[in-house]
Amino acid sequence: MPRILPIPPIHPRALSGPYPGPRPKALALPIALTLTLAVPAPLAARDLPPDWAALTDAHLDIVPRTDAERTRIAAVTAPPTDFSAPWPYEDKPGGAQTVRARPTADAFSQPAANLTFAQELEFKMGNGLFTRDWVSAPASTLASDGLGPLYNARGCQACHIKDGRGHPPAGPDDTALSMFLRISIPAPAPDPADLAAIRTYIAGTHPTAPDPVYGGQLQDFALPGLPAEYRLDVSYTEFAVPLSGGEVAMLRRPTYTAADLGFGPLAPGAMLSPRVAPQMIGMGLLEAIPTADILALADPDDADGDGISGSPQIVWSRAHDRPMLGRFGLKAGTPSVLEQSADAFAGDIGISNPLHPDGWGDCSPAQTACRTARHGGDPEQAGFEIDQTALDLVTFYSRTLAVPARRDIADPQVLRGREVFHSTGCAACHRANFVTHRLTGDNPASFQLIWPYTDLLLHDMGPDLADNRPEGRANGQEWRTAPLWGIGLTQTVSGEATFLHDGRARTLLEAVLWHGGEAQASRDRVITLPPADRAALLRFLESL
Incomplete structure (x- = not known):
């Protein structure tokens, strides 16, 4: 009982x-x-x-x-x-x-209502970085350069509109600024001889790999001299769902197309997943x-x-070098706010950081012009485009956005x-x-x-x-x-x-x-x- x-x-x-x-x-x-x-x-x-x-x-x-x-x-x-x-x-x-x-x-x-005075200052500094628009390198503003070369947005808040949700394109004249397509291909389990891969492999994981050309997500913007990877097309088919009491609801079934591919066709078996930016609170x-x-x-x-x-989703933590419970992302693919922030900087904006040190972001080895383009890593930032101090400030900001009553x-x-x-x-x-x-x-x-x-x-x-x-x-x-x-x-x-x-x-x-x-x-x-x-x-x- x-x-x-x-x-x-x-x-x-x-x-x-x-x-x-x-x-x-x-x-x-x-x-x-x-x-x-x-x-x-x-x-x-x-x-x-x-x-x-x-x-x-x-x-x-x-x-x-x-x-x-x-x-x-x-x-x-x-x-x-x-x-x-x-x-x-x-x-x-x-x-x-x-x-x-x-x-x-x-x-x-x-x-958050219970921050100390010092924490409020950290929050405001993190907010400044979260709302910053990044620019291409080289630039006179060394702390703000390093954008791309391929990217989905120039800053965090461009996708997380006012720290809230994004949305799909409203029509043919609207951009997909707060939405993108993740991409991967089927892959075998790691080779037992690859000790590094075996160490980070989580049993029960569905083995996948990035597209050999387009990487892990499709970017619809690029710096001058490079083509964007694609343009997102969304179309809908509406259908009715009868409800009790004579009411009817109209639902729309989406179809997504990766149009105007800038680097040739997708790999055979490529799997696409649409993602709208979630709220941050x-x-x-x-x-x-x-x-x-x-x-x-x-x-x-x-x-x-x-x-x-x-x-439970179980993922490998780059920050803590061990398996952890996944909590963030639409499939809980990330274990911490720090890693979610670092992943977004690298994948969405092309900004290198201590967890993703490559200055070219999500550019694959096949995208040679992207990989050899000028990047924004500076000695003052330990060679990264955003260093650990600034990444920690954005993480603190993201952790302490208040929930409304x-x-x-x-x-x-x-x-x-x-x-x-x-x-x-x-x-x-x-x-x-x-x-x-x-x-x-x-x-x-x-x-x-x-x-x-x-x-x-x-x-x-x-x-x-x-x-x-x-x-x-x-x-x-x-x-x-x-x-x-x-x-x-x-x-x-x-x-x-x-x-x-x-x-x-x-x-x-x-x-x-x-x-x-x-x-x-x-x-x-x-x-x-x-x-x-x-x-x-x-x-x-x-x-x-």
């Missing part, structure tokens, strides 16, 4: 011990809530695969949890049973990092969720028979929609909340109760959403569960509301209706809901 535990007043920064600072007004709220608590088996008691058991968060400076803390955390993150009123602190999805929700395009661009909090808590949710063989079989959480329609979200099974993958590691020092992600609505696991989303391109342990139908916090502010921030990995969905309802695979049953329940409940579900999502 599940245990019944009362939930005492709890603040994200005070799961045990006093809250270090003025107590927020939220602590005055009465919490007379009793939840049915189903505590998962401790990881040590489970038959974990050896490669899971070896995954740790040793790269973080962690203060181990006490037994009392673990009990309180299990209680506060247990699945709820009472949907009649707002839950304690769900209005603060980023815990103590949460900021007021602004009704402007700057809603995702605010620093809350990344440091996602990074601070204990690996053990994520693995506790994984059920790759669907042992409990609920139709949900989330699997929830809106209208006590609205009866929002409360009903939250109940529908759980009753239709959406919360099986979009897990509501976690508590982050307790970290040493003034780390602003330390010991926060957060509400990201994701499990950070890979799930089969069915053939309709498949890109048919594996990445690491993810096959061509698997995607990481996307965090939902802030999703209701997409239009406000980015100027357009498009969703899913390729922006095909123009509304949240369309995004739900594209779900298949493990989410097919939940999607079908949404179709048959009474129209009022379906509207409530969407209203709840808009409040996130």
